[in-house]
Amino acid sequence: MSNSLSQEPEFDSQLLGNVKVVLCQTSHPGNIGAAARAMKTMGLTYLVLVNPKEYPSHEASVRSSGALDVLDSAVVVDTIEEALADCRLIIGTSSRNRALPWPLIEPREMGEIIRQQTDARPVAIVFGRESTGLLNEELQLCHYHVNIPANPEYMSLNLAAAVQLIAYEVRLASKIESSQNVNTEQGYSDAPADDLDKESEQLASFEEVNGLYNHLESTMKQTEFYNPEQPKLLPARIRRVLAKAHLNKGEVNILRGFLSSMDKYIKRQIKGQ
Amino acid sequence: MSNSLSQEPEFDSQLLGNVKVVLCQTSHPGNIGAAARAMKTMGLTYLVLVNPKEYPSHEASVRSSGALDVLDSAVVVDTIEEALADCRLIIGTSSRNRALPWPLIEPREMGEIIRQQTDARPVAIVFGRESTGLLNEELQLCHYHVNIPANPEYMSLNLAAAVQLIAYEVRLASKIESSQNVNTEQGYSDAPADDLDKESEQLASFEEVNGLYNHLESTMKQTEFYNPEQPKLLPARIRRVLAKAHLNKGEVNILRGFLSSMDKYIKRQIKGQ
Numbered sequence: 374m375s376n377s378l379s380q381e382p383e384f385d386s387q388l389l390g391n392v393k394v395v396l397c398q399t400s401h402p403g404n405i406g407a408a409a410r411a412m413k414t415m416g417l418t419y420l421v422l423v424n425p426k427e428y429p430s431h432e433a434s435v436r437s438s439g440a441l442d443v444l445d446s447a448v449v450v451d452t453i454e455e456a457l458a459d460c461r462l463i464i465g466t467s468s469r470n471r472a473l474p475w476p477l478i479e480p481r482e483m484g485e486i487i488r489q490q491t492d493a494r495p496v497a498i499v500f501g502r503e504s505t506g507l508l509n510e511e512l513q514l515c516h517y518h519v520n521i522p523a524n525p526e527y528m529s530l531n532l533a534a535a536v537q538l539i540a541y542e543v544r545l546a547s548k549i550e551s552s553q554n555v556n557t558e559q560g561y562s563d564a565p566a567d568d569l570d571k572e573s574e575q576l577a578s579f580e581e582v583n584g585l586y587n588h589l590e591s592t593m594k595q596t597e598f599y600n601p602e603q604p605k606l607l608p609a610r611i612r613r614v615l616a617k618a619h620l621n622k623g624e625v626n627i628l629r630g631f632l633s634s635m636d637k638y639i640k641r642q643i644k645g646q
Numbered sequence: 647m648s649n650s651l652s653q654e655p656e657f658d659s660q661l662l663g664n665v666k667v668v669l670c671q672t673s674h675p676g677n678i679g680a681a682a683r684a685m686k687t688m689g690l691t692y693l694v695l696v697n698p699k700e701y702p703s704h705e706a707s708v709r710s711s712g713a714l715d716v717l718d719s720a721v722v723v724d725t726i727e728e729a730l731a732d733c734r735l736i737i738g739t740s741s742r743n744r745a746l747p748w749p750l751i752e753p754r755e756m757g758e759i760i761r762q763q764t765d766a767r768p769v770a771i772v773f774g775r776e777s778t779g780l781l782n783e784e785l786q787l788c789h790y791h792v793n794i795p796a797n798p799e800y801m802s803l804n805l806a807a808a809v810q811l812i813a814y815e816v817r818l819a820s821k822i823e824s825s826q827n828v829n830t831e832q833g834y835s836d837a838p839a840d841d842l843d844k845e846s847e848q849l850a851s852f853e854e855v856n857g858l859y860n861h862l863e864s865t866m867k868q869t870e871f872y873n874p875e876q877p878k879l880l881p882a883r884i885r886r887v888l889a890k891a892h893l894n895k896g897e898v899n900i901l902r903g904f905l906s907s908m909d910k911y912i913k914r915q916i917k918g919q
Contacts, residue, residue, distance in 0.1 A: 384795075410802060410804075411807060413800045413802070414797055414803045414807070415797060440800065521814075522657075522818070523687045524686060524687055527686045527687055527712065527713065529711055529713070531683075533807075534806075534807070534810050537810055537811065538810065538814050541811050544796075544797075545754070574747065593904055595911070596907035596908050596910070596911040597907065598903060598904045598907035611900070613897075617892055618887050618890045618891040620887065620890075624886075627880070627883055631869070634866070634871035635865070635908055637869070638870070638908075639911065642912045642915075643912065643915045643916065
Protein backbone atom coordinates (compact mmCIF):
# COMPACT_ATOMS: atom_id res chain seq x y z
CA MET A 374 0.00 0.00 0.00
CA SER A 375 1.72 3.15 -1.11
CA ASN A 376 1.12 6.46 0.42
CA SER A 377 1.29 8.15 -2.93
CA LEU A 378 -1.32 10.77 -3.49
CA SER A 379 -2.49 9.21 -6.70
CA GLN A 380 -3.41 11.69 -9.34
CA GLU A 381 -6.54 11.52 -11.41
CA PRO A 382 -6.00 8.89 -14.10
CA GLU A 383 -5.98 10.04 -17.69
CA PHE A 384 -7.80 8.46 -20.57
CA ASP A 385 -6.99 8.35 -24.25
CA SER A 386 -9.75 10.44 -25.80
CA GLN A 387 -8.57 9.51 -29.25
CA LEU A 388 -9.29 5.85 -28.52
CA LEU A 389 -12.63 6.65 -26.88
CA GLY A 390 -13.65 8.78 -29.83
CA ASN A 391 -12.87 5.97 -32.22
CA VAL A 392 -15.21 3.40 -30.77
CA LYS A 393 -18.67 3.25 -32.29
CA VAL A 394 -21.50 1.62 -30.44
CA VAL A 395 -23.86 0.08 -32.98
CA LEU A 396 -27.33 -0.94 -31.81
CA CYS A 397 -29.25 -3.14 -34.24
CA GLN A 398 -33.01 -2.90 -34.48
CA THR A 399 -33.61 -1.88 -30.93
CA SER A 400 -37.28 -2.34 -30.06
CA HIS A 401 -37.67 -0.08 -27.06
CA PRO A 402 -36.58 3.53 -27.40
CA GLY A 403 -36.03 3.69 -23.63
CA ASN A 404 -33.21 1.23 -24.07
CA ILE A 405 -31.57 3.52 -26.62
CA GLY A 406 -31.66 6.33 -24.08
CA ALA A 407 -30.31 4.15 -21.29
CA ALA A 408 -27.55 2.89 -23.58
CA ALA A 409 -26.57 6.48 -24.42
CA ARG A 410 -26.36 7.24 -20.72
CA ALA A 411 -24.22 4.16 -20.06
CA MET A 412 -21.91 5.13 -22.92
CA LYS A 413 -21.46 8.65 -21.72
CA THR A 414 -20.58 7.64 -18.17
CA MET A 415 -17.62 5.83 -19.70
CA GLY A 416 -16.68 8.57 -22.11
CA LEU A 417 -18.08 7.03 -25.30
CA THR A 418 -20.09 9.31 -27.56
CA TYR A 419 -20.36 7.70 -30.98
CA LEU A 420 -23.72 5.97 -31.31
CA VAL A 421 -25.10 4.39 -34.47
CA LEU A 422 -28.64 3.03 -34.67
CA VAL A 423 -29.44 0.47 -37.30
CA ASN A 424 -33.08 0.59 -38.22
CA PRO A 425 -34.46 1.28 -34.74
CA LYS A 426 -38.14 0.54 -34.26
CA GLU A 427 -38.93 3.97 -32.85
CA TYR A 428 -36.56 6.86 -33.01
CA PRO A 429 -36.25 9.73 -32.24
CA SER A 430 -38.42 9.28 -29.23
CA HIS A 431 -39.36 11.14 -26.09
CA GLU A 432 -38.83 7.97 -24.09
CA ALA A 433 -35.24 7.73 -25.33
CA SER A 434 -34.53 11.31 -24.30
CA VAL A 435 -35.98 10.78 -20.84
CA ARG A 436 -34.02 7.62 -20.19
CA SER A 437 -30.80 9.18 -21.45
CA SER A 438 -30.82 11.28 -18.31
CA GLY A 439 -28.66 14.08 -19.55
CA ALA A 440 -26.77 12.22 -22.24
CA LEU A 441 -28.82 14.07 -24.82
CA ASP A 442 -25.72 15.08 -26.72
CA VAL A 443 -25.00 11.43 -27.45
CA LEU A 444 -28.54 10.94 -28.70
CA ASP A 445 -28.50 14.14 -30.72
CA SER A 446 -25.39 13.16 -32.57
CA ALA A 447 -26.49 9.55 -33.05
CA VAL A 448 -26.49 8.40 -36.64
CA VAL A 449 -29.45 6.39 -37.88
CA VAL A 450 -28.86 4.02 -40.79
CA ASP A 451 -30.89 1.38 -42.55
CA THR A 452 -28.43 -1.46 -42.66
CA ILE A 453 -25.64 -2.82 -40.54
CA GLU A 454 -23.35 -2.61 -43.54
CA GLU A 455 -23.70 1.14 -43.58
CA ALA A 456 -22.96 1.29 -39.88
CA LEU A 457 -19.79 -0.69 -40.28
CA ALA A 458 -18.57 0.78 -43.54
CA ASP A 459 -15.55 2.70 -42.27
CA CYS A 460 -14.67 0.35 -39.41
CA ARG A 461 -11.46 -1.61 -39.26
CA LEU A 462 -12.26 -3.77 -36.29
CA ILE A 463 -15.72 -5.14 -35.65
CA ILE A 464 -16.76 -6.85 -32.49
CA GLY A 465 -20.19 -8.41 -32.06
CA THR A 466 -21.73 -9.07 -28.67
CA SER A 467 -23.01 -12.55 -28.42
CA SER A 468 -23.95 -15.21 -25.98
CA ARG A 469 -22.10 -18.44 -26.42
CA ASN A 470 -23.13 -21.49 -28.36
CA ARG A 471 -23.55 -20.20 -31.81
CA ALA A 472 -23.82 -22.61 -34.66
CA LEU A 473 -20.52 -21.60 -36.13
CA PRO A 474 -17.59 -21.23 -33.76
CA TRP A 475 -16.04 -17.80 -34.10
CA PRO A 476 -13.07 -16.13 -32.47
CA LEU A 477 -14.55 -15.59 -29.06
CA ILE A 478 -13.17 -13.14 -26.56
CA GLU A 479 -14.09 -11.82 -23.17
CA PRO A 480 -14.74 -8.12 -22.59
CA ARG A 481 -11.33 -7.68 -21.02
CA GLU A 482 -9.53 -9.17 -24.01
CA MET A 483 -11.65 -6.97 -26.22
CA GLY A 484 -10.32 -3.93 -24.39
CA GLU A 485 -6.78 -5.14 -24.83
CA ILE A 486 -7.27 -5.69 -28.56
CA ILE A 487 -8.79 -2.25 -29.04
CA ARG A 488 -5.97 -0.68 -27.10
CA GLN A 489 -3.20 -2.44 -28.93
CA GLN A 490 -4.48 -2.36 -32.49
CA THR A 491 -4.24 1.35 -33.03
CA ASP A 492 -4.30 0.84 -36.77
CA ALA A 493 -7.67 -0.90 -36.53
CA ARG A 494 -9.72 2.18 -35.82
CA PRO A 495 -12.52 3.10 -36.01
CA VAL A 496 -13.81 0.15 -34.07
CA ALA A 497 -17.44 -0.95 -34.00
CA ILE A 498 -19.01 -2.83 -31.15
CA VAL A 499 -22.32 -4.23 -32.27
CA PHE A 500 -25.27 -5.04 -30.01
CA GLY A 501 -28.29 -7.03 -31.13
CA ARG A 502 -32.02 -6.94 -30.48
CA GLU A 503 -33.36 -7.08 -26.93
CA SER A 504 -35.03 -10.40 -27.56
CA THR A 505 -32.90 -12.29 -30.02
CA GLY A 506 -29.53 -10.59 -30.10
CA LEU A 507 -27.59 -10.49 -33.34
CA LEU A 508 -28.50 -12.65 -36.29
CA ASN A 509 -25.96 -15.15 -37.52
CA GLU A 510 -25.49 -13.11 -40.68
CA GLU A 511 -24.69 -10.07 -38.58
CA LEU A 512 -22.32 -11.98 -36.32
CA GLN A 513 -20.47 -13.16 -39.33
CA LEU A 514 -19.57 -9.59 -40.22
CA CYS A 515 -17.52 -9.39 -37.06
CA HIS A 516 -13.86 -10.06 -36.41
CA TYR A 517 -14.60 -11.24 -32.92
CA HIS A 518 -17.52 -12.18 -30.78
CA VAL A 519 -17.41 -10.86 -27.28
CA ASN A 520 -19.24 -12.69 -24.55
CA ILE A 521 -20.08 -11.23 -21.16
CA PRO A 522 -19.53 -14.05 -18.70
CA ALA A 523 -22.94 -13.82 -17.06
CA ASN A 524 -24.59 -16.27 -14.70
CA PRO A 525 -25.70 -19.13 -16.97
CA GLU A 526 -28.78 -19.59 -14.83
CA TYR A 527 -29.83 -16.00 -15.24
CA MET A 528 -28.54 -14.18 -18.28
CA SER A 529 -31.07 -11.40 -17.97
CA LEU A 530 -28.65 -8.62 -18.74
CA ASN A 531 -30.57 -5.86 -20.40
CA LEU A 532 -29.23 -3.94 -23.34
CA ALA A 533 -28.10 -0.91 -21.35
CA ALA A 534 -26.37 -3.09 -18.76
CA ALA A 535 -24.47 -4.89 -21.51
CA VAL A 536 -23.49 -1.55 -23.06
CA GLN A 537 -22.43 -0.38 -19.60
CA LEU A 538 -20.08 -3.32 -19.04
CA ILE A 539 -18.58 -3.21 -22.52
CA ALA A 540 -18.14 0.57 -22.36
CA TYR A 541 -16.44 0.16 -18.99
CA GLU A 542 -13.90 -2.20 -20.48
CA VAL A 543 -13.28 0.20 -23.34
CA ARG A 544 -12.74 2.97 -20.83
CA LEU A 545 -10.25 0.92 -18.85
CA ALA A 546 -8.46 0.07 -22.07
CA SER A 547 -8.16 3.78 -22.79
CA LYS A 548 -6.43 4.51 -19.53
CA ILE A 549 -3.07 6.08 -20.02
CA GLU A 550 -0.51 4.40 -17.86
CA SER A 551 1.73 7.40 -17.59
CA SER A 552 2.49 7.10 -13.92
CA GLN A 553 3.14 3.46 -14.55
CA ASN A 554 6.71 4.11 -13.55
CA VAL A 555 7.28 2.95 -10.02
CA ASN A 556 4.16 2.06 -8.22
CA THR A 557 1.15 0.24 -9.48
CA GLU A 558 0.09 0.03 -5.90
CA GLN A 559 -2.99 1.52 -4.41
CA GLY A 560 -3.03 5.22 -3.95
CA TYR A 561 -5.13 7.33 -1.74
CA SER A 562 -7.88 9.60 -2.84
CA ASP A 563 -6.55 13.08 -3.00
CA ALA A 564 -7.80 16.01 -1.02
CA PRO A 565 -6.28 17.62 1.93
CA ALA A 566 -8.54 19.13 4.56
CA ASP A 567 -8.94 20.29 8.07
CA ASP A 568 -5.78 19.66 10.00
CA LEU A 569 -4.38 17.38 7.34
CA ASP A 570 -1.35 18.48 5.46
CA LYS A 571 1.02 16.85 3.08
CA GLU A 572 3.70 16.44 5.67
CA SER A 573 1.47 14.51 8.04
CA GLU A 574 0.36 12.22 5.25
CA GLN A 575 3.93 11.23 4.46
CA LEU A 576 4.81 7.71 5.39
CA ALA A 577 6.52 7.67 8.76
CA SER A 578 10.17 6.77 8.94
CA PHE A 579 11.44 3.74 10.77
CA GLU A 580 12.72 6.03 13.48
CA GLU A 581 9.31 7.55 14.02
CA VAL A 582 7.50 4.24 14.13
CA ASN A 583 10.14 2.82 16.39
CA GLY A 584 9.74 5.78 18.72
CA LEU A 585 6.06 5.03 18.85
CA TYR A 586 6.76 1.40 19.59
CA ASN A 587 9.09 2.29 22.45
CA HIS A 588 6.56 4.67 23.90
CA LEU A 589 3.88 2.01 23.67
CA GLU A 590 6.09 -0.55 25.31
CA SER A 591 6.92 1.79 28.15
CA THR A 592 3.26 2.60 28.78
CA MET A 593 2.43 -1.10 28.64
CA LYS A 594 5.10 -1.74 31.22
CA GLN A 595 3.79 0.98 33.44
CA THR A 596 0.25 -0.38 33.44
CA GLU A 597 1.78 -3.82 33.99
CA PHE A 598 0.19 -5.12 30.83
CA TYR A 599 3.59 -6.06 29.59
CA ASN A 600 6.04 -7.98 31.70
CA PRO A 601 9.53 -7.84 30.16
CA GLU A 602 10.48 -10.94 32.16
CA GLN A 603 7.91 -12.86 30.21
CA PRO A 604 7.56 -11.08 26.93
CA LYS A 605 6.21 -14.01 24.97
CA LEU A 606 5.19 -12.80 21.54
CA LEU A 607 3.75 -9.50 22.68
CA PRO A 608 6.48 -7.23 21.29
CA ALA A 609 6.43 -9.05 17.97
CA ARG A 610 2.70 -8.86 17.70
CA ILE A 611 2.64 -5.15 18.45
CA ARG A 612 5.34 -4.54 15.90
CA ARG A 613 3.44 -6.50 13.33
CA VAL A 614 0.33 -4.37 13.88
CA LEU A 615 2.47 -1.27 13.36
CA ALA A 616 3.98 -2.75 10.22
CA LYS A 617 0.65 -3.66 8.75
CA ALA A 618 -0.77 -0.22 9.41
CA HIS A 619 1.81 1.61 7.26
CA LEU A 620 1.52 4.60 9.54
CA ASN A 621 2.13 8.08 8.30
CA LYS A 622 3.73 10.87 10.31
CA GLY A 623 0.44 12.37 11.42
CA GLU A 624 -0.80 9.02 12.68
CA VAL A 625 2.37 8.42 14.66
CA ASN A 626 1.92 11.82 16.26
CA ILE A 627 -1.69 11.13 17.14
CA LEU A 628 -0.89 7.78 18.70
CA ARG A 629 1.98 9.22 20.68
CA GLY A 630 -0.26 12.04 21.82
CA PHE A 631 -2.78 9.50 23.00
CA LEU A 632 -0.12 7.54 24.90
CA SER A 633 1.10 10.73 26.54
CA SER A 634 -2.44 11.52 27.58
CA MET A 635 -2.63 8.10 29.24
CA ASP A 636 0.60 8.72 31.09
CA LYS A 637 -0.56 12.11 32.32
CA TYR A 638 -3.96 10.80 33.27
CA ILE A 639 -2.45 8.00 35.33
CA LYS A 640 -0.27 10.50 37.16
CA ARG A 641 -3.21 12.79 37.84
CA GLN A 642 -5.35 9.99 39.17
CA ILE A 643 -2.69 8.63 41.45
CA LYS A 644 -1.63 12.05 42.73
CA GLY A 645 -5.22 13.11 43.26
CA GLN A 646 -5.65 10.55 45.98
CA MET B 647 -6.44 -14.28 -27.27
CA SER B 648 -8.15 -17.62 -27.23
CA ASN B 649 -9.37 -18.80 -30.54
CA SER B 650 -12.55 -20.04 -28.98
CA LEU B 651 -13.93 -23.49 -28.65
CA SER B 652 -12.76 -22.72 -25.19
CA GLN B 653 -14.90 -24.51 -22.71
CA GLU B 654 -17.39 -22.77 -20.48
CA PRO B 655 -15.47 -21.01 -17.74
CA GLU B 656 -16.13 -22.03 -14.17
CA PHE B 657 -16.75 -19.71 -11.27
CA ASP B 658 -16.05 -20.08 -7.58
CA SER B 659 -19.49 -20.21 -6.02
CA GLN B 660 -18.01 -20.12 -2.57
CA LEU B 661 -16.51 -16.71 -3.30
CA LEU B 662 -19.69 -15.43 -4.93
CA GLY B 663 -21.75 -16.61 -1.96
CA ASN B 664 -19.51 -14.75 0.44
CA VAL B 665 -19.94 -11.29 -1.03
CA LYS B 666 -22.66 -9.18 0.51
CA VAL B 667 -24.04 -6.23 -1.40
CA VAL B 668 -25.09 -3.61 1.13
CA LEU B 669 -27.35 -0.78 -0.07
CA CYS B 670 -27.66 2.12 2.33
CA GLN B 671 -30.89 4.09 2.56
CA THR B 672 -31.95 3.57 -1.00
CA SER B 673 -34.68 6.07 -1.87
CA HIS B 674 -36.28 4.43 -4.87
CA PRO B 675 -37.47 0.84 -4.54
CA GLY B 676 -37.10 0.40 -8.29
CA ASN B 677 -33.37 0.78 -7.84
CA ILE B 678 -33.35 -2.02 -5.30
CA GLY B 679 -35.05 -4.27 -7.82
CA ALA B 680 -32.67 -3.26 -10.60
CA ALA B 681 -29.69 -3.82 -8.29
CA ALA B 682 -30.97 -7.32 -7.45
CA ARG B 683 -31.22 -8.06 -11.15
CA ALA B 684 -27.71 -6.76 -11.80
CA MET B 685 -26.39 -8.89 -8.94
CA LYS B 686 -28.04 -12.03 -10.14
CA THR B 687 -26.73 -11.71 -13.68
CA MET B 688 -23.28 -11.92 -12.13
CA GLY B 689 -24.11 -14.73 -9.71
CA LEU B 690 -24.35 -12.64 -6.54
CA THR B 691 -27.31 -13.33 -4.27
CA TYR B 692 -26.61 -11.85 -0.85
CA LEU B 693 -28.36 -8.50 -0.55
CA VAL B 694 -28.60 -6.40 2.62
CA LEU B 695 -30.70 -3.25 2.77
CA VAL B 696 -29.90 -0.69 5.41
CA ASN B 697 -32.96 1.32 6.29
CA PRO B 698 -34.47 1.52 2.79
CA LYS B 699 -37.05 4.24 2.27
CA GLU B 700 -39.67 1.89 0.87
CA TYR B 701 -39.39 -1.86 1.01
CA PRO B 702 -40.79 -4.38 0.29
CA SER B 703 -42.30 -2.81 -2.74
CA HIS B 704 -44.11 -3.78 -5.89
CA GLU B 705 -41.85 -1.49 -7.87
CA ALA B 706 -38.79 -3.35 -6.61
CA SER B 707 -40.25 -6.68 -7.64
CA VAL B 708 -41.14 -5.42 -11.11
CA ARG B 709 -37.70 -3.97 -11.74
CA SER B 710 -35.96 -7.09 -10.45
CA SER B 711 -37.18 -8.80 -13.59
CA GLY B 712 -37.02 -12.33 -12.35
CA ALA B 713 -34.41 -11.88 -9.64
CA LEU B 714 -37.18 -12.24 -7.08
CA ASP B 715 -35.21 -14.83 -5.16
CA VAL B 716 -32.52 -12.24 -4.44
CA LEU B 717 -35.16 -9.79 -3.22
CA ASP B 718 -36.97 -12.42 -1.19
CA SER B 719 -33.86 -13.40 0.69
CA ALA B 720 -32.70 -9.81 1.16
CA VAL B 721 -32.04 -8.86 4.76
CA VAL B 722 -33.30 -5.49 6.01
CA VAL B 723 -31.49 -3.88 8.92
CA ASP B 724 -31.63 -0.54 10.68
CA THR B 725 -27.97 0.36 10.82
CA ILE B 726 -24.89 -0.15 8.73
CA GLU B 727 -23.17 -1.63 11.79
CA GLU B 728 -25.64 -4.51 11.78
CA ALA B 729 -25.07 -5.07 8.10
CA LEU B 730 -21.32 -5.25 8.56
CA ALA B 731 -21.11 -7.07 11.89
CA ASP B 732 -19.73 -10.40 10.63
CA CYS B 733 -17.71 -8.99 7.73
CA ARG B 734 -13.94 -9.19 7.58
CA LEU B 735 -13.35 -7.05 4.55
CA ILE B 736 -15.41 -3.96 3.88
CA ILE B 737 -15.29 -2.01 0.67
CA GLY B 738 -17.19 1.24 0.21
CA THR B 739 -18.05 2.65 -3.18
CA SER B 740 -17.08 6.25 -3.42
CA SER B 741 -16.22 8.99 -5.82
CA ARG B 742 -12.89 10.61 -5.22
CA ASN B 743 -12.12 13.70 -3.22
CA ARG B 744 -13.09 12.82 0.26
CA ALA B 745 -11.84 14.86 3.16
CA LEU B 746 -9.61 12.16 4.56
CA PRO B 747 -7.55 10.16 2.06
CA TRP B 748 -8.33 6.47 2.42
CA PRO B 749 -6.90 3.38 0.75
CA LEU B 750 -8.39 3.79 -2.70
CA ILE B 751 -8.68 1.02 -5.24
CA GLU B 752 -10.19 0.47 -8.65
CA PRO B 753 -12.87 -2.16 -9.22
CA ARG B 754 -10.33 -4.49 -10.77
CA GLU B 755 -8.01 -4.32 -7.79
CA MET B 756 -11.03 -4.89 -5.60
CA GLY B 757 -11.70 -8.14 -7.39
CA GLU B 758 -8.11 -9.19 -6.97
CA ILE B 759 -8.18 -8.45 -3.24
CA ILE B 760 -11.41 -10.39 -2.76
CA ARG B 761 -10.01 -13.30 -4.72
CA GLN B 762 -6.73 -13.47 -2.87
CA GLN B 763 -7.81 -12.78 0.69
CA THR B 764 -9.75 -15.94 1.25
CA ASP B 765 -9.53 -15.42 5.00
CA ALA B 766 -11.26 -12.06 4.73
CA ARG B 767 -14.72 -13.39 4.05
CA PRO B 768 -17.56 -12.53 4.33
CA VAL B 769 -16.90 -9.42 2.31
CA ALA B 770 -19.24 -6.44 2.22
CA ILE B 771 -19.45 -4.02 -0.69
CA VAL B 772 -21.35 -0.97 0.40
CA PHE B 773 -23.30 1.38 -1.87
CA GLY B 774 -24.64 4.75 -0.77
CA ARG B 775 -27.73 6.79 -1.43
CA GLU B 776 -28.75 7.66 -4.99
CA SER B 777 -28.23 11.35 -4.38
CA THR B 778 -25.40 11.68 -1.93
CA GLY B 779 -23.62 8.34 -1.80
CA LEU B 780 -22.09 7.17 1.44
CA LEU B 781 -21.62 9.47 4.40
CA ASN B 782 -18.13 10.08 5.64
CA GLU B 783 -18.89 8.17 8.82
CA GLU B 784 -19.96 5.20 6.71
CA LEU B 785 -16.91 5.40 4.50
CA GLN B 786 -14.73 5.37 7.57
CA LEU B 787 -15.98 1.92 8.46
CA CYS B 788 -14.40 0.55 5.28
CA HIS B 789 -11.01 -1.00 4.64
CA TYR B 790 -10.96 0.33 1.10
CA HIS B 791 -12.81 2.76 -1.05
CA VAL B 792 -13.49 1.62 -4.58
CA ASN B 793 -13.90 4.17 -7.28
CA ILE B 794 -15.43 3.45 -10.68
CA PRO B 795 -13.34 5.42 -13.14
CA ALA B 796 -16.27 7.18 -14.78
CA ASN B 797 -16.20 10.12 -17.15
CA PRO B 798 -15.49 13.11 -14.90
CA GLU B 799 -17.72 15.25 -17.07
CA TYR B 800 -20.65 12.93 -16.66
CA MET B 801 -20.66 10.73 -13.61
CA SER B 802 -24.34 9.90 -13.91
CA LEU B 803 -23.95 6.23 -13.15
CA ASN B 804 -27.13 5.07 -11.53
CA LEU B 805 -27.15 2.74 -8.56
CA ALA B 806 -27.97 -0.40 -10.54
CA ALA B 807 -25.29 0.41 -13.11
CA ALA B 808 -22.71 0.77 -10.36
CA VAL B 809 -23.83 -2.51 -8.82
CA GLN B 810 -23.61 -4.08 -12.27
CA LEU B 811 -20.00 -3.03 -12.81
CA ILE B 812 -18.87 -3.98 -9.34
CA ALA B 813 -20.67 -7.32 -9.49
CA TYR B 814 -19.05 -7.96 -12.86
CA GLU B 815 -15.61 -7.49 -11.36
CA VAL B 816 -16.50 -9.80 -8.49
CA ARG B 817 -17.64 -12.39 -10.99
CA LEU B 818 -14.42 -12.12 -12.98
CA ALA B 819 -12.50 -12.48 -9.74
CA SER B 820 -14.39 -15.68 -9.04
CA LYS B 821 -13.37 -17.23 -12.32
CA ILE B 822 -11.48 -20.41 -11.84
CA GLU B 823 -8.44 -20.40 -14.05
CA SER B 824 -8.10 -23.92 -15.24
CA SER B 825 -4.36 -23.44 -15.37
CA GLN B 826 -4.49 -21.83 -11.97
CA ASN B 827 -1.44 -22.74 -10.07
CA VAL B 828 -2.04 -22.67 -6.39
CA ASN B 829 -1.60 -19.11 -5.39
CA THR B 830 1.02 -18.25 -2.88
CA GLU B 831 -0.94 -15.71 -0.98
CA GLN B 832 0.79 -12.91 0.74
CA GLY B 833 0.85 -14.71 4.01
CA TYR B 834 3.02 -14.38 7.02
CA SER B 835 6.04 -16.43 7.68
CA ASP B 836 4.62 -19.28 9.61
CA ALA B 837 5.39 -18.54 13.18
CA PRO B 838 3.98 -21.29 15.30
CA ALA B 839 4.64 -20.87 18.93
CA ASP B 840 3.74 -19.57 22.19
CA ASP B 841 0.36 -18.00 22.57
CA LEU B 842 -0.39 -17.91 18.87
CA ASP B 843 -3.13 -20.14 17.63
CA LYS B 844 -5.18 -20.36 14.52
CA GLU B 845 -8.20 -18.72 16.05
CA SER B 846 -6.32 -15.64 17.11
CA GLU B 847 -4.76 -15.29 13.67
CA GLN B 848 -8.16 -15.12 12.04
CA LEU B 849 -9.03 -11.75 10.65
CA ALA B 850 -11.22 -9.84 13.10
CA SER B 851 -14.82 -9.18 12.17
CA PHE B 852 -16.22 -5.69 11.83
CA GLU B 853 -17.97 -6.12 15.17
CA GLU B 854 -14.70 -6.92 16.91
CA VAL B 855 -12.81 -4.04 15.36
CA ASN B 856 -15.68 -1.70 16.03
CA GLY B 857 -15.67 -2.81 19.68
CA LEU B 858 -11.99 -1.96 19.84
CA TYR B 859 -12.65 1.43 18.29
CA ASN B 860 -15.36 2.18 20.84
CA HIS B 861 -13.09 1.13 23.67
CA LEU B 862 -10.31 3.29 22.32
CA GLU B 863 -12.61 6.26 21.95
CA SER B 864 -13.85 5.91 25.49
CA THR B 865 -10.30 5.71 26.84
CA MET B 866 -9.34 8.73 24.77
CA LYS B 867 -12.24 10.64 26.29
CA GLN B 868 -11.25 9.50 29.74
CA THR B 869 -7.69 10.73 29.36
CA GLU B 870 -9.06 13.91 27.80
CA PHE B 871 -7.11 13.32 24.64
CA TYR B 872 -10.33 13.34 22.69
CA ASN B 873 -12.91 16.07 23.04
CA PRO B 874 -16.18 14.99 21.43
CA GLU B 875 -17.21 18.64 21.20
CA GLN B 876 -14.35 19.19 18.81
CA PRO B 877 -13.72 15.89 17.15
CA LYS B 878 -12.09 17.28 14.02
CA LEU B 879 -10.71 14.37 12.08
CA LEU B 880 -9.57 12.34 15.06
CA PRO B 881 -12.23 9.59 14.90
CA ALA B 882 -11.71 9.24 11.17
CA ARG B 883 -7.96 9.06 11.51
CA ILE B 884 -8.13 6.42 14.21
CA ARG B 885 -10.56 4.39 12.14
CA ARG B 886 -8.24 4.64 9.18
CA VAL B 887 -5.33 3.28 11.18
CA LEU B 888 -7.51 0.35 12.23
CA ALA B 889 -8.63 -0.21 8.64
CA LYS B 890 -5.09 -0.23 7.34
CA ALA B 891 -3.89 -2.62 10.03
CA HIS B 892 -6.28 -5.44 9.03
CA LEU B 893 -6.26 -6.63 12.62
CA ASN B 894 -6.78 -10.24 13.52
CA LYS B 895 -8.72 -11.46 16.54
CA GLY B 896 -5.63 -11.89 18.68
CA GLU B 897 -4.47 -8.38 17.97
CA VAL B 898 -7.84 -6.92 18.84
CA ASN B 899 -7.70 -8.79 22.14
CA ILE B 900 -4.20 -7.57 22.90
CA LEU B 901 -5.07 -3.96 22.20
CA ARG B 902 -8.23 -4.14 24.28
CA GLY B 903 -6.29 -5.79 27.06
CA PHE B 904 -3.81 -2.95 26.97
CA LEU B 905 -6.56 -0.34 27.15
CA SER B 906 -8.17 -2.14 30.10
CA SER B 907 -4.82 -2.38 31.85
CA MET B 908 -4.75 1.37 32.42
CA ASP B 909 -7.94 1.41 34.46
CA LYS B 910 -6.93 -1.65 36.42
CA TYR B 911 -3.52 -0.23 37.12
CA ILE B 912 -4.95 3.03 38.45
CA LYS B 913 -7.36 1.14 40.69
CA ARG B 914 -4.58 -1.02 42.10
CA GLN B 915 -2.39 1.99 42.74
CA ILE B 916 -5.12 3.87 44.50
CA LYS B 917 -6.06 0.89 46.65
CA GLY B 918 -2.45 0.28 47.48
CA GLN B 919 -1.96 3.84 48.74
